[in-house]
Amino acid sequence: MNTFLLEIVTPERLVYSKQVNSLTVRGIEGALGILPGHIPFVTPLQVAPLSVKSDGVTISIAVHGGFVEVHKDKVTVLAESAELPVDIDLERAEAARERAERRLQTRNKQEDIDLGRAELALQRAVTRIKVSTGKGQQ
Incomplete structure (x- = not known):
């Protein structure tokens, strides 16, 4: 098989x-x-x-x-x-990526907790974009 x-x-x-x-x-x-x-x-x-x-x-x-x-x-x-x-909203994923990138660029040392969340949000958005656009093949 x-x-x-x-x-x-x-x-x-x-x-x-x-x-x-x-x-x-x-x-x-x-x-x-x-x-x-x-x-x-x-x-x-x-x-x-x-x-x-x-x-x-x-x-x-x-x-x-x-x-x-x-x-x-x-x-x-x-x-x-x-x-x-087919379940991914590409515009929403790109907007999420932009928000996460902005958060990472404007971070303060006091916002360490939000830094991890922003990095994870960026990874998720990039993954969605790759899958949605057919660039997720490894």
């Missing part, structure tokens, strides 16, 4: 469930390629697009943190949030 079941789940819903040929995710240690029969493991994910190849077509999905759990015939991505390209 040259496929495995991929499920992408958020606390709110099942975002994606399909037999796929391969998956590329960005874990804490870097990019990971997953093929059918991969050895089991669990690792945290970065805020980054993941690439799914199925039936000769590759799509990107915006994933905002969480974990990937790999089994021999099934992979589950447990994400804080995840968005398919």
